[in-house]
Amino acid sequence: MAGGLVAALGVGLGVWASSDDDGTAPAGSAASRQAARTPGDTGAAAAQAPTPTPTRSYALSTTPRTIPAVSAHTPARGPGWKPQSTRRVVVSDAGLADEGRLVAGELGLTYAGEKDDVRAGDLRLALNDDEGANPESYTMTVRGGRVTISAPSDAGVFYGTRTLKQEVHAGGTAPEGVVRDQPAKPQRGFTLDIARKHFTAGWIEDRVRELGDLKYNQLGLHFSDDQAFRIESDSHPEIVSNPHLTKAEVKKIVDLAASRHITVVPEIDSPGHLGAVLAAHPELQLRNASGVATRGAIDISKDDSADLLDDLLDEYADVFPGAYWHLGGDEYQALTVSSPAASYPQLAAAAAARYGSGAGVADLTTGWLNDRADTVRAHDRTMRVWNDGFFRGTSVKPASDLVVAYWTGKEIGARPPVEYLSAGRKVLNYNDEYLYYVLGEPNDFAYPTGKRIYEQWTPRVLRGTTPVPAKYDAQILGGSFSVWCDLANSQTQDQIAAGIRMPLRATSQKLWDAGTPPLTWTQFTALANRLG
Known part of the structure; x- marks a missing residue:
């Protein structure tokens, strides 16, 4: 009679834990203890079995709140998962x-390495063989007091x-259920102008950690400009400015970035x-027909x-082993x-000599970029x-594999x-209307706000505020939020970090x-403040 009452309670009130996905009852439930008995467990042995006690009833879980937000979450009932020092990470x-x-x-867990056994509270990381899946996608399952994160690649994990x-x-607490998540765009970047303003290696490393937690996967370093050349050079030490990053410091940044699946x-x-390179090589400075030097060219x-x-x-190329490179190409004076x-007859003569009598300075410039490529x-x-390194109407065409960085x-x-x-x-989206943080706000620039990015910008908004047609979406590989240090002393490193905090989070989303x-936006800001 007692057993019948318990069964009725289990069905009618829902106080018993539900079965696992394979149909077996959870460990510790009345059904699992019943199934664990041997065929000979009858009579007195059965009577001596402990009386089961009801387990807690759980509400259906809610979607986790993260930055960026997860793509999909299938809710479930259960206690979720919290880290404890006695729990393991296994791979x-x-x-x-x-x-x-x-x-x-x-998370203050114990790393146990490659293990096949299963223990309560485990966090398991695994690769799957989901061929054709987005390599940065992942699935996270929180069930039965354990977490499993699986993905087609280590980046997804x-x-x-x-x-x-x-x-x-x-x-x-990580909510019970299954998260299935993947990025819309494969290239998600932050660009930092370290040429016009020196940033310490430690500050850059802090940004790498921040970017990793926000699921960025690129860090652009613009380290040569008119004002300075900021990384140690063995081939041309005469061009290097002080202060600058040593190659050892850069290697540490690159290695840290790689550990966060970020390519530098x-x-x-060019x-x-x-300008900084030419200060050491004035013989290579471009001069006009009157002999006047052209700044930076x-x-x-x-x-x-x-x-x-x-x-x-x-x-x-040996210092930065990643898959991507920025050739520049803009604003050749x-x-x-x-x-x-007429202003630069030597360039016109070189263009005609190399590409024929109909070629002009734009052809020579395109040829220069093709050669560097x-x-x-x-x-x-x-x-x-x-984008302003590509020109209309030239006989020399830019190499077909060059991606347009549209700013x-x-x-x-x-x-x-x-x-x-x-x-x-x-195309990559660097839209200066939304994504340019220009120190000192010269030339009508204003410091971008996270709110404006969050509410108005999308990767299809490449120029101004108007999106390109949706049919081009697949050609837009992603985008980059950028810090440019035109008036370098306008803000300190700490002020910059604070100023870009919410724009970085909005761009990530x-x-x-x-x-x-x-x-x-109000909820998003509150979430960002809670997460730190």
Whole structure:
């Protein structure tokens, strides 16, 4: 009779734990204890079995709140999961050891390595064989007091650990259920101008950790400009400014970034923005027909100019081993005058000699970028060029594999984004209307707000405030929020970190999911403040 009453309570009131997905009862339930008896357990032995006690009834879980928000969550009933020092992180593949050790240290767990056994409270990291899946996708299952994060790649597993880290922040609980998550865009970046302003290695490392937790996967370093050249050089030490980063410091940054699945993307801008290099090589400075030096511009008619740049590109390819490279290409001052051929006859002559009598200075400039691309391509890199480094109507065409880094539509001869997209180019979004944090706010720039990015910007808004047609979405690889240090002393490092905090979070959300965010800006800000 007592057994019948218990069964009735279990069905009628829902106080018993539900079965696991395979149909077996949870450990400790009346049904599981019954199933554990041997066939001979009858009579007195059965009568001596302990009387089961009801377990707690759990409400259906709610979607975790994270930055960026997860793509999908299937709720379930259960206690969820919280980290404890006695709990383990185990991996199903030795290649996940770095991810396992990192999250174990962050959550105060014990890293146990590659294990097949299952214990209460385990956090298990695993690779799956989901062919064709987004390599950065992951599935996180919280069930039965354990967590499993599985993905097609170690990057996906890492992103799953970022979600878990946010869920349990400040004593929180990872909700029962299954998270299925993946980014909308494959390239999610932050660009830092370390040429105009020196940033300490420690400050950059702090940003790397912040970017990793927000699921960014690129850090751009613009380290050469008119004001300074900021990384140690062995091939041309004469061009290096003080203060600067040593190669040892850069290696530490690159290694830390790699541990967060972030690729560091270097930029040596040319043929403009080379003032610091030219200060040590005035013989390569571009001069107009009157002999007046053109600020920041190298004379691309000279073979020694190409040799110098190629030396640097080859040298830093070893310093930055990632898959991407930024060639620059913007604001070459020879092309901002009314008649480039008249102002710079040596460039016009070189263009005609190399490409024929109909070629002009824009052809020579395009050829320069193609040649630098050949140098970098030999190191197996994918390259990007600022949109104003592509020109209309040239006989020399830019290499077909160059990605357009679209930042402005304000330059002379500005071309709208659709021109590049309709020609089949892939594009990265650097829209200066939303994503440029320019120190001192010169030239009508205003410090961007996270609210405006969160509520108005999407990766399809490449220029101004108007999105390109949806049919081009797949060609837009992602985007980058950027800090440019035009008036370097306008803010300290700490002020910059505080100023970009919410814009970085808003950009992360919109690159991970370009749709309407699930939270209002007020709710999003409160969440960011809670997560730290």
